[in-house]
Amino acid sequence: MTGKILVALLVFVASPAFAGSGAGPVPDGYKPCAACHDAGPSGLGPDLKGVVGRPAGSVAGFRYSGPLKRSGIIWTPEKLRAFLVDPQSVIPGNRMPFAGVPANTASEIITYLQGANRVEK
Amino acid sequence: MSVIRLKPVDAVVVGVGWTGAIAARELTKAGLTVVGLERGPHRTPAEDFALPGIRDELRYAVRQELFQDTATETVTLRHSRAETALPMRRWGAFTPGTGTGGAGSHWNGMHWRYLPYDLNPRSHIEGRYGRDAIPPEMTIGDFGVGWDEIEPYYDRFEKLCGVSGKAGNIRGRKIPGGNMLEGPRSSEFPNAPLARTASGDLFARTAEKLGYNPFPLPASNASAVYTNFEGATLGACTYCGHCERFGCETNAKASPNSTLMPALLADKRFTLRAGAYVKDIVYDRRARKATGVRYVDTRTGEEYEQPANLVILGGYVFTNTLLMLVSGIGRPYDPATGKGAVGRNYCYQTGGGTQVFVRDAAFNPFMGAGALGTNIDEYNGDNFDHGGLGFFGGSTMGVTTGGGRPILNRAVPPGTPRWGRAWKQATADWYGRSLTIGASGAQYAHRENYLDLDPTYRDALGRPLLRMTFNYRENDYRLSEYAASVTERIARAMDATIVAAPKPRRGDFHSVPYQSTHNTGGTIMGSDPRSSVVNRYLQSWDADNLFILGASVFPQNTSYNPTGTVGALAYWATDAIVNRYLKAPGALVQA
Numbered sequence: 100m101t102g103k104i105l106v107a108l109l110v111f112v113a114s115p116a117f118a119g120s121g122a123g124p125v126p127d128g129y130k131p132c133a134a135c136h137d138a139g140p141s142g143l144g145p146d147l148k149g150v151v152g153r154p155a156g157s158v159a160g161f162r163y164s165g166p167l168k169r170s171g172i173i174w175t176p177e178k179l180r181a182f183l184v185d186p187q188s189v190i191p192g193n194r195m196p197f198a199g200v201p202a203n204t205a206s207e208i209i210t211y212l213q214g215a216n217r218v219e220k
Numbered sequence: 221m222s223v224i225r226l227k228p229v230d231a232v233v234v235g236v237g238w239t240g241a242i243a244a245r246e247l248t249k250a251g252l253t254v255v256g257l258e259r260g261p262h263r264t265p266a267e268d269f270a271l272p273g274i275r276d277e278l279r280y281a282v283r284q285e286l287f288q289d290t291a292t293e294t295v296t297l298r299h300s301r302a303e304t305a306l307p308m309r310r311w312g313a314f315t316p317g318t319g320t321g322g323a324g325s326h327w328n329g330m331h332w333r334y335l336p337y338d339l340n341p342r343s344h345i346e347g348r349y350g351r352d353a354i355p356p357e358m359t360i361g362d363f364g365v366g367w368d369e370i371e372p373y374y375d376r377f378e379k380l381c382g383v384s385g386k387a388g389n390i391r392g393r394k395i396p397g398g399n400m401l402e403g404p405r406s407s408e409f410p411n412a413p414l415a416r417t418a419s420g421d422l423f424a425r426t427a428e429k430l431g432y433n434p435f436p437l438p439a440s441n442a443s444a445v446y447t448n449f450e451g452a453t454l455g456a457c458t459y460c461g462h463c464e465r466f467g468c469e470t471n472a473k474a475s476p477n478s479t480l481m482p483a484l485l486a487d488k489r490f491t492l493r494a495g496a497y498v499k500d501i502v503y504d505r506r507a508r509k510a511t512g513v514r515y516v517d518t519r520t521g522e523e524y525e526q527p528a529n530l531v532i533l534g535g536y537v538f539t540n541t542l543l544m545l546v547s548g549i550g551r552p553y554d555p556a557t558g559k560g561a562v563g564r565n566y567c568y569q570t571g572g573g574t575q576v577f578v579r580d581a582a583f584n585p586f587m588g589a590g591a592l593g594t595n596i597d598e599y600n601g602d603n604f605d606h607g608g609l610g611f612f613g614g615s616t617m618g619v620t621t622g623g624g625r626p627i628l629n630r631a632v633p634p635g636t637p638r639w640g641r642a643w644k645q646a647t648a649d650w651y652g653r654s655l656t657i658g659a660s661g662a663q664y665a666h667r668e669n670y671l672d673l674d675p676t677y678r679d680a681l682g683r684p685l686l687r688m689t690f691n692y693r694e695n696d697y698r699l700s701e702y703a704a705s706v707t708e709r710i711a712r713a714m715d716a717t718i719v720a721a722p723k724p725r726r727g728d729f730h731s732v733p734y735q736s737t738h739n740t741g742g743t744i745m746g747s748d749p750r751s752s753v754v755n756r757y758l759q760s761w762d763a764d765n766l767f768i769l770g771a772s773v774f775p776q777n778t779s780y781n782p783t784g785t786v787g788a789l790a791y792w793a794t795d796a797i798v799n800r801y802l803k804a805p806g807a808l809v810q811a
Contacts, residue, residue, distance in 0.1 A: 134445045134455035134471065141482040143266050143455070143471060164272070194271035196458050196469045 120147035121211035128204035129211050131197070144195065150174050151213050155190075166192035176213070180205045223514060223523045229253045229491075232513055232528035234498045234543065237322020238783065239769035239790040240534030241476040241484060242377075245450070246794035247530070248489040250802065255526055256490065257515055259497035260288075260319030265477055269325075269467025277625045281465040286326040287311050288318045292680040295538055299691040299728050300668065301555065307677050307685060312732040313568075314739055315465070316536045320494065321477040323536065323737055324783070328464040328590025328622060329440035329473045331383045332780035333374045333788070335601040336367040336403040341664075341776070344602060345612055354612070358695060359558075359565055359665045361746050361775035364756040367403050370788055373795070375406050377787035378438075381474030382446035382454050385409035385438035399435040401597045411443045414457060419583045419655040420594035423619040426714050432596040437618060438784070439591030440474035450483040461623020463590025473590065495519050499681050501531055501547040503763065510549075510766040516681060530797070533743075533768045534790075537566075540772040541671050541742030542686045550753050550762050553670050555689075561753045561761075563671040565741040566688065567777035570615070570661035570696045570725050572704035574711040577633050577718035581653045585624030593620035599706050600779050601662075611698035613662030616779045617707055619655050631656070634720045653717075657710055659703035660736065665776040666693045671742045691729050700724040738782050740774035747809075755809040757800075758793035764807045767793055 120137055121129065135144035145158035155172040156163040170190050172178055182189040183205035186197055200208070230252035233240045244254045263269070279285050288294070288311070296305035317323030337344050340362040345353055354360065387408045388398025413436035416424070424434040441463065442454040455470035463473055471478040484490050495518040502512045502525065512527035533540045544550055544562045553564035595618030597603060606612055623629075631654040632646040674687035692700075704722035711719045746752025749761035758773055760766040769790045771782045800808055 130445050131456055134453045138453055138471075139482070141264065141266060141452075143270065143469070162270070192272075196271055196460065198458060 120150070121214050123211070123214055126207045126211050128200060128207040132208060147212055151176060151179060151209065164192060164194040166190050167194070176209050179209055183208060223525050225525045226527070228512070228527035228529070229255050230528065231255075231530035231532060232257060232526050233532045233534050234513060235322060235533070235535035235539060236320045236476065236492065237317065237534060237536070238324040238476050238787055240322075240532070241480040242787065242790040243532045243534055243767075243769060243794050244490055245480055245484050246791070246798060248484070248487045250798040251489070252530070253489050254491070255528070256492045257496040257498050257513065257526070258320050258492065258494045259518065260494065262320045262492060262494040263325060263467065263477060264481070265467060265469075265471050265475075269469055269477075271469045274466055274469050275460065275462050277627045280326075281625065281628055284311055284315065284465070286317060286319065286465065286467070288316045294679075294685060296674045296677055296685050296687045297731055298687070298689055301689060304676075305674055305687045305689070308731055313730065313735045314737040315734070316538060316737065320481060320492070321475050325467050325475045325477050326465050327473075327475075327737070327783060328781075330591040330593070330781040330783070331378065331381060331385075331438045331440040331474075332616075332784045333402060333438075334778055334780060334785050335401070335603070337601040338778040338780070339363045339365055339367060339370065341602075341612070348602065349606065357667045357693075358612075359667050361565070361665070361744065361752070363745060363775060364747050365792065370792060371403065371406060373788040373791040374784060376791050377784065379410050380448050380450065380479050380787070381440040382410045382442045382448055383438050383440050383474070384411040384414050384436075384443040386413050386436050388433075388435055396433070397435065399595075399597055400433055401600070401603050409438065411446055414439055414441060414443045414589055414592050415459075416594060417583065417588070417592060417621040418581065419585075419619050419621055420592070422578070422581070422655070422714060423594050423657065423710070426710055427596050430710060430713055432598050434594050434596050434618070437591050437593030437595050437620065439589065439593075440783075441589040441591050442472045442474070448479055450480060452479050452482050454478060457589050459587045459589050459592070461586055461588040461625060464622060496524075497681065498543065499523070499683065501543055501549060501766065502527075503547050503549050508763050510760075510763045529765060531766045533766070534770060537739045537742055537770065537772040538671075538686050540768050540770055542683070544743055544753065544768075545673050545686070546683050549760065549766070552672055555668050555670055558667060559750070561744070561749070561751055563742055564751065565665035565744050565775055566669050566671045566690060567663050567665055567740045567774070568690065568729070569663045569736050569738050569777055569779070570692065570700040570703070571659055571735060572615075572661065572700045572707065572722060572724040573656050573658040574704065574707040574722040575631060575654060575656050575720040576711045576714055576716045577650055577654045577720075578714070579653065579717040583621070583652055583655060585621055585629065585652060588621035588623035590622050591620070592622070593618050599703065609698070609702065611695045611702070613664050613695070613699050614779055615659040615661035615699070615703035617657060617659045617703065617710075619657055624651065633718045657707040659707050660779050660781075661699050661703050662779045663692075663777045664695055665741065666695075669693070692725055696725060736781070738771070738777060740771040740777040740782060743768045743772040744775045745773040746775060749811045755807075757796040757808045758789065759796075759801070759808050761811055764801075764805065767797060769793060
């Protein structure tokens with residue numbers, strides 16, 4: 100009895116692997132994204148590996164906001180660019196606490212993430 | 221009920237907030253097996269501090285979700301020994317935390333270093349103003365740690381937290397724009413200052429006009445993405461204005477949860493037990509050793525004994541002091557005789573400030589961060605001549621934009637009705653057009669301010685509540701009046717539309733309006749075992765394997781927020797444990 104309770108109380112979390120979601124060197128523009136999206140099991144955001152081209156809100160186990168889940172968006176480069184420039188105008192009410200980046204930075208981020216897609220295939 | 225005895229471990233840590241997490245991390249790195257006992261729940265930023273739920277002012281700021289539950293534990297308060305103390309049934313003046321991260325998960329992030337003066341004020345005052353300058357009832361002492369000794373640990377804690385700021389003194393070189401009155405630093409802050417607010421601009425302009433040197437308040441709100449030496453990455457602050465009373469949705473506010481817990485939980489030598497409410501320390505009086513702690517599992521009610529070679533108290537001021545008193549370790553302080561040490565020198569803070577209303581301003585107070593402030597230190601510590609002033613200690617003064625959240629932030633000019641149409645109109649008129657020049661002041665130890673066990677009220681575990689006997693004293697009233705007059709002078713130089721009358725502390729200490737969660741003392745550090753509970757390495761005089769971390773060891777309080785010093789002392793003490801105590805167990809200072 101006691102043993103079972105104690106086992107239940109023990110908390111072990113595997114060491115986070117900081118692999119990064121893209122390919123090649125991390126561009127400066129992506130660093131603010133990485134703080135939440137590449138932080139392993141303790142991360143605040145979903146993994147971005149393969150995000151370009153996939154439906155919004157599709158990483159298993161991540162608790163997305165209702166607006167993002169219901170958006171029906173496929174993350175094409177164009178859609179992703181618009182989102183990165185002004186997240187709240189593309190999906191009002193989404194819960195990513197980020198104000199957005201200039202268009203050229205958004206392009207830099209997408210190029211980096213697309214590199215990851217190629218590696219995945 | 222029988223107590224279930226567990227397998228011994230190398231070290232048990234009571235409380236997993238800043239100090240407990242630091243100690244656990246340093247000790248596991250040294251190869252020890254460590255159990256962390258936390259009475260509250262385990263909270264992670266991803267699960268517990270996420271949007272949109274975390275920006276709920278009613279839930280967190282008004283209904284106090286992250287604080288200790290006063291139905292389980294609280295303190296009683298009286299203003300003098302002649303009164304009967306009553307329990308605080310709702311937190312007001314201060315807001316102790318619980319759960320992993322403790323109050324370090326819902327703090328503002330004001331990350332100060334003390335002034336070199338603050339570490340050893342008794343020696344300093346006696347040297348500058350004479351041996352008889354300190355009145356006998358002012359029982360202040362020295363931390364007994366020199367600036368050069370503690371500086372590396374301040375530096376380490378700042379680098380853990382990614383503090384945003386601007387140095388004003390690097391190795392004695394004064395740097396305009398930073399706090400040139402600070403003690404010499406070994407390096408610049410890890411992050412650049414946060415962007416200054418419009419109210420900060422106005423304060424800085426006015427302060428400069430009056431000949432002062434304004435500087436950005438050191439903020440554990442990261443101005444940019446930052447990865448610390450534990451491999452934890454902090455996000456950049458979004459100026460959302462929800463710091464104090466809230467967790468941080470972007471991990472920009474340094475907390476034990478964001479800076480230390482990922483590395484700690486990944487280490488198999490560390491075991492976290494949440495819902496483990498420590499009842500007392502097991503003390504072998506003859507051997508003068510702490511042999512472990514007893515705790516209650518809050519979910520089952522079962523009682524456990526966790527034996528350990530090392531016992532580290534990392535609770536809040538009240539928890540640490542209560543545990544020493546109920547465990548019968550050390551001699552309780554008696555104000556009638558001035559003898560005894562446990563409970564001695566309980567301190568708080570003074571304050572004051574002046575509200576300013578500027579008709580044409582647009583301060584946008586909803587954009588803020590907990591430690592987004594602009595300050596001056598000309599009237600802090602002993603940075604000004606106290607000759608003839610009738611008090612010692614000082615205040616740091618400035619304007620902070622913590623976030624103009626809608627329920628608790630309704631600054632209206634004096635004379636405005638407290639409800640109804642006129643109040644609503646004044647709220648609309650002045651919400652974005654007011655600021656407060658705040659003064660956060662020191663509060664020095666007084667013989668009649670202390671902590672002991674309440675004779676009447678008990679907590680959920682059946683232990684007496686901790687009783688606080690506290691009031692402001694002559695030194696505090698004078699210090700506060702002085703600070704208020706300075707803030708008023710600055711306010712009057714702002715070309716404001718309305719300057720409200722300044723609000724120094726007057727009358728009895730009031731436990732209802734929020735002031736600061738900066739309670740200190742009760743298990744103070746010192747060089748004399750008769751008047752202190754721990755030595756300069758935070759090691760108990762009564763058990764060499766018992767260490768007490770946190771602001772309960774402060775001999776008195778200063779004007780600054782204590783967390784920077786709490787963290788620095790935790791690193792200082794655990795360094796002494798790892799590099800001195802473990803190699804040759806025994807007293808690190810001979811009594």
